[in-house]
Amino acid sequence: MKQLLILLGLIGGALQIEDNKIPSLCSGQPGLPGTPGVHGSQGLPGRDGRDGRDGAVGGQGEKGEMGPPGVPGLRGDTGSSGLNGLPGEKGAPGECAVAPRSAFSAKLSEVRSPPAADQPVRFDEVLLNEQGHYDPATGKFTCEVPGLYYFAVHATVYRTSLQFDLVKNGRSVASFFQFYGNWPKPASLSGGSLVRLEPEDEVWVQVGVGDYIGFYSSVKTDSTFTGFLVYSYWQNSAVFA
Template sequence: MFKHPEVFRMFNKYFCFQSFLNQCNLFLSRSLTSAMDSLRLLLQSLLILQVHFSKQLEDNQIPPSLCTGHPGIPGSPGVHGSPGQPGRDGRDGRDAAPGEKGEKGDKGGSGETGERGLTGDKGNPGEKGERGQHGECAVAPKSAFSAKLSQGLPLPLSVGDAVRFDTILLNEQGDYNAETGRFTCKVPGVYYFAVHATVYRASLQFDLMKNGHAEASYFQFYGSWPKPASLSGGSLLHLVPGDQVWVQMALSEYNGFYSSTKTDSTFSGFLVNSDWKNSAVFA
């Protein structure tokens, strides 16, 4: 009969209200004598009923005492309504099982160099290391020689000639050459050279030479004495490898070098200190 539920709901409200008015008219016709009092009570009842019925009618709950009719015919299905508004986002789903490990990506480029950090605290001393192996014993550099004139040395000598002290007394390193009368430096450092000459039959003057330059000169006058005289001199020289030192005649007439079984003329030299420091082992 009614196609829409809303129309059916309004019809029920109207029917119930009409039944209520009929009961009110019957009540009024029986109580005319106390119309005023009844009217007051009726108004109060109407207010109470209105509040009560309005709540029930809104909820579509009609009391059985007011509606005594037969149930209505079921309505036909309603028309499909318009699409509702989108619902809220659902809850997050459960975590799925871990996926397979992906392939290794390409190496990234080098980042910019960061600022230099602060200096850290001083660390604790490390443990004492093991004792090292015995090292080789260093041998100090050596250089020394001594030679004298032989008795058969031809005299006199010419100016500019090196005096050849041809009899070797000491020459372990081989730095002195008896054939030339010259000492050649191999170890750099300070050397001391000394000449002890026996002077006889003539005065004597000679120079201590270094690389062609006279470093010191010595002279002894001979005055026809019956016995030989002596002349000694020495000097400290700084040499480098390759330098040469020898004794050379200064004047041709002052060539009184003499040597015999009881007296000699010698030329000696030795290294005082080397310039080599913290060097390797020397032989």
Template sequence: MSRLWLLLLPLLLSSHAPAAAGAQEEPGVAECPGQRCGCAGGGAAGIPGLHGQLGAAGRDGRDGRDGSIGPPGPKGDVGNSAVDGAKGEPGFPGRTGMHGELGRPGQPGMKGDPGDCATMPKSAFTAKLSAPRPASGSPIKFDVILTNSGNHYDPSTGKFTCVHPGAYYFVMHACVYLAGVYANLKKNGEVVNRYHSAWVNGWNGVAVSGGSVLSLKAGDQVWLEVQDANNGIFVRSDIDSSFSGFLLSPE
């Protein structure tokens, strides 16, 4: 490159030297500094010009068409599970372990002997009168027995004697005819309830009835008794008067 400048330097100096005094330019001939001008009969070549500035970027071109899908590649080799993280094959199930000694159910025991069934004590009676208008001042003797479980009622005395302690229900039913009735239920000689029915003259007959629940201990006695000798308790072949009692619940 330096040798090229040495060759061009004399030419440059000669082309830029001032014209001789009195010299005149040929009419119609223009100067062409720095280059060989064809119109002047050929001069020396000028210095190369500088590179011009970059032009503006051109517009984007259109998108090309999608290419066709290529054929699938060959299947790769199975990687190492320890390196590649692939899931390994499942292992064989282990054997069932033995039961531990603690917590093991024992052998069933032998069946026991049947126990004794609890038995409900029984005590109940119903008795009727065989004759009307019983005597006053003493227990009414209901002497026709219908039921007498345990024989706790005595028809010869008209008294019930408790054998099984508990709650008992006693009830009286009597036909009333020709006179009123005042009947008392007594426990060990004390009046615990009173039953009354008045006689209405001209009526064929009325009835009196009533009941009581008593708590009895073993040995307690219960009976019915009328206050007046002229009482209207009546019986006939087709009419009954009765006294009943039974154990509700034992203690």
């Protein structure tokens, strides 16, 4: 009996299949599906793949907008001096500068009657008047060149007193006087002054009122009125603009 059991055990072990299914002498039905298993943990990262080959060069893109100006750079060092250029052509000769002029001198003609008081004394015989600024018909000098002038009067006085003024535009600039003291021969009285003038200013000689009008002139003695420009104010005048 014991041997029979051993034999049956051997036969039963030989009849098992690879699926670990227990053989049965009776045919069974399929069992119900089992529940899904639990997800396993995340695997380790894989290794980096190899670099791909370079692709073909792309076409040129459109031109972008201009960017803002950059910060000015540092100033560079001064360069060396260049060579001197060739001399230019000689210019045409300029006009010769001529200093302005104004001068005159005149005297009284031989007369016995004294000049009228409070009126210009007319020195009617012109000695010099190249610019024509003195008028012997009126006894007045009229300024055309602005500047500083000097006027001088030399009077011969005979048997009377004399007082005369150097007058500018109706106002006395300087006054001169000589009293007659019964001197029997001709005497002289001279005077002068610097006067600043502008164009159209007038200067003349004028005797006073009363008995002080003793201007005298003869063949041997004269009374003269002279004036001339010392220097001009050309830079302030339209005459020389």
